[in-house]
Amino acid sequence: MGNPQRALTGRTALVTGASRGIGLAIAKALQQNGAQVVRLARSLEPAFADRQTDLPCDVTREEDLRRVAARLGEVKRVPDILVNNAGIFLLKPLLQTTADEFREQLKVNLVGPFLVLRTFLPYLIAREAGDVVTIGSVADHMALPGNAAYGASKWGLRGLHGVMATECAGSGVRATLISPSATDTPLWDAIDPDHREGLPRRADMLRPEDVAAAVVSAVTQPQGVSVGEIRLERS
Numbered sequence: 001m002g003n004p005q006r007a008l009t010g011r012t013a014l015v016t017g018a019s020r021g022i023g024l025a026i027a028k029a030l031q032q033n034g035a036q037v038v039r040l041a042r043s044l045e046p047a048f049a050d051r052q053t054d055l056p057c058d059v060t061r062e063e064d065l066r067r068v069a070a071r072l073g074e075v076k077r078v079p080d081i082l083v084n085n086a087g088i089f090l091l092k093p094l095l096q097t098t099a100d101e102f103r104e105q106l107k108v109n110l111v112g113p114f115l116v117l118r119t120f121l122p123y124l125i126a127r128e129a130g131d132v133v134t135i136g137s138v139a140d141h142m143a144l145p146g147n148a149a150y151g152a153s154k155w156g157l158r159g160l161h162g163v164m165a166t167e168c169a170g171s172g173v174r175a176t177l178i179s180p181s182a183t184d185t186p187l188w189d190a191i192d193p194d195h196r197e198g199l200p201r202r203a204d205m206l207r208p209e210d211v212a213a214a215v216v217s218a219v220t221q222p223q224g225v226s227v228g229e230i231r232l233e234r235s
Contacts, residue, residue, distance in 0.1 A: 017086030021185030025208035
């Protein structure tokens with residue numbers, strides 16, 4: 001199979017929500033495997049290094065995404081691996097969830113990935129090659145208490161991904177949905193699950209690196225092999 005550390009040499013990967021948590025781990029893993037990595041996040045400062053590009057971007061804003069696409073074209077770093085990872089998390093019962101909170105979860109977790117696909121998927125289709133990886137959640141296929149808004153956004157994301165994969169069939173673009181169970185990231189800091197009944201302890205959660213390894217596995221499969229879905233949980 002060759003040197004696994006160079007499996008992605010010559011490929012450019014764009015990762016959203018890449019400043020921390022799962023997104024940061026994915027960006028690092030792809031870079032370690034040879035990819036040029038473009039990291040997008042609202043909190044990043046513009047930076048251009050040998051194999052990493054950082055650009056500030058709010059994926060819910062079309063003008064931000066257009067600006068990023070134009071800049072990547074200028075520096076010849078148009079992605080052929082697209083990782084839709086940016087998201088937010090709300091843990092609140094349905095009847096305590098406000099309409100604004102519900103809308104915000106849908107905006108970031110569903111509308112944002114839709115806009116990312118609208119912006120960058122055409123480049124992959126034109127190239128007739130590439131990988132789209134969507135980072136879902138256990139909440140994209142299980143109804144969990146306290147997940148009214150978050151779960152609705154992730155079930156919607158699963159549907160969006162499925163339609164995209166169907167429409168890309170035969171195009172040369174591979175699509176993988178990765179649905180991890182609870183993962184120890186900063187999203188849990190304000191919730192403090194170790195001291196709340198009914199939630200998993202952080203020590204028992206997946207690590208961001210576990211999700212990153214699944215992404216690398218999906219995008220380094222041989223030509224003609226596609227990994228449609230990966231569900232991750234602690235054994």
